[in-house]
Amino acid sequence: MRKWKSDRIETIFAHSAEEEHAEKIKAVLKDYYPELDPREQRSLPEILDKLSAWKEFDDFSSIINGLRSEVLYKSRVHGIWHIERTALWCGILCMELGVKGRMMELCTVSALYHDIGRIDEREDGEHGRRGAELFKNAFPEYTGRERDLICALIEAHSLNDSDSGNIMEKFALNDYEPEYQMLLKILKDADALERFRLTEHSLATHYLRNKISLSFVGAALDMVLYQNNNNE
Ligand SMILES: [Fe+2]
Numbered sequence: 001m002r003k004w005k006s007d008r009i010e011t012i013f014a015h016s017a018e019e020e021h022a023e024k025i026k027a028v029l030k031d032y033y034p035e036l037d038p039r040e041q042r043s044l045p046e047i048l049d050k051l052s053a054w055k056e057f058d059d060f061s062s063i064i065n066g067l068r069s070e071v072l073y074k075s076r077v078h079g080i081w082h083i084e085r086t087a088l089w090c091g092i093l094c095m096e097l098g099v100k101g102r103m104m105e106l107c108t109v110s111a112l113y114h115d116i117g118r119i120d121e122r123e124d125g126e127h128g129r130r131g132a133e134l135f136k137n138a139f140p141e142y143t144g145r146e147r148d149l150i151c152a153l154i155e156a157h158s159l160n161d162s163d164s165g166n167i168m169e170k171f172a173l174n175d176y177e178p179e180y181q182m183l184l185k186i187l188k189d190a191d192a193l194e195r196f197r198l199t200e201h202s203l204a205t206h207y208l209r210n211k212i213s214l215s216f217v218g219a220a221l222d223m224v225l226y227q228n229n230n231n232e
């Protein structure tokens with residue numbers, strides 16, 4: 001029985017037993033990421049196996065399977081390919097950092113809809129704010145503090161880290177500060193790991209906020225390479 005509604009995600013998981021990009025990944029790491037110790041890089045198959053065995057996996061996959069794709073911005077760069085992979089990285093980071101239950105759900109939902117405020121592919125710090133507004137109207141099932149937390153994450157994701165405190169205050173989330181800051185770092189790292197969809201050296205490791213994310217750099221390239229070759 002298939003676990004994923006999306007053919008794109010099924011493809012990533014089906015691929016997870018293969019090593020067809022191993023040489024390419026090794027070369028990219030060597031050429032562009034000399035700061036990373038290749039022995040500390042985790043492979044995509046290993047990461048996905050662990051994700052599949054995660055206690056939260058059924059809840060996580062049903063959130064992803066519930067994606068309402070009609071609200072997404074339609075594009076190859078910021079559309080559903082990017083969104084699904086960002087959400088996978090978000091789940092992987094939640095697993096590694098011990099985020100579960102409702103917090104895992106809110107983080108994953110923010111990843112699924114973080115780019116709905118895009119109007120084009122350009123550098124645009126405002127798309128998070130627009131996305132948060134759109135989310136409020138499109139998802140009335142989320143209310144109160146949970147909605148505020150999702151909206152704050154969406155709004156802050158497109159801003160500098162130094163703006164995160166202002167957004168927290170805007171949504172009056174001061175008493176949620178540790179959770180908010182942790183989920184924002186997860187969302188931003190998940191989004192940053194997805195930079196490989198642009199070029200094979202678009203990811204800048206100094207943008208990764210969690211140490212564990214540094215061990216996912218090769219796997220993040222792997223995830224993108226396979227989909228670039230196999231979906232369309
Ligand atoms: Fe974004």
Ligand SMILES: [Fe+2]
Pocket residue numbers: 078082086114115191
């Ligand atoms: Fe994004």
